[in-house]
Amino acid sequence: MKPEKIGEVNDIVINILNLSIDPNAPIFLGETNLKHMRDSHPEDFQKYGHKIAEILETPDFIAKHPRKDSIEYIKVFYDEEKEDHVLVAVRATVRGIQFAKTLFVMADEKVEKYKEKGALKPYKKP
Template identity: 75%
Template sequence: MKPEKVGQISEIVISILNLSVDPDAPIFLGETNLEHMKKEHPDDFEKYRGKIAEILEEPDYVAKHPKKDSIEYIKKYYDEQKKDYVLVAVRATTNGIHFAKTLFVMADRKVEKYKAKGAFKEIKKP
């Protein structure tokens, strides 16, 4: 399977996170990324795999991982029980090609930690 383009890094995200990336740099999803998501986060993957492009296109928040140098796209989804903060992490290969590496629902504790640190950068809707 050839990697599929699932999004692009917008100028807004580049500006908010102060990234040195070309505007509209494509984001791909490859077979190994899908396998990782299925294996590591099977329930989250099952529930949200159809939303990856939407999360990348219309995140509620973005963050920069302090150690892994990945861009984290976070979108809130609501169901009867609670709201899920769904995170898709995007990282560049050594060749500078960006891939959606993982997808998972953030634990409440992690959401609180991000908020406390000011790591969530809100994307204002026009």
């Protein structure tokens, strides 16, 4: 299966996170990425895997991973009484091609830690 384009790194994300990426760099999803998501986070993938493109297009927050150099797109979904902060991590290959690497629901502690550090940047379209 050839990797499928599922989104773009837009100007808003580039400006908020101060990235040196070409505007509208395509984001791809490949078979190995899907396998990782299904194997590593099966419940999260089953619940939100069909929403990857939506999360990339209209996140509530974005963040930059401090060590892995990935862009994290985070969308809040309301499930009964609970808020799920669903994170899709996008990372460039050696050749600079952006891939959606993983998807998971953030633990509440992780969400709090991101908030404390000021890492969750609100995503606002101008």
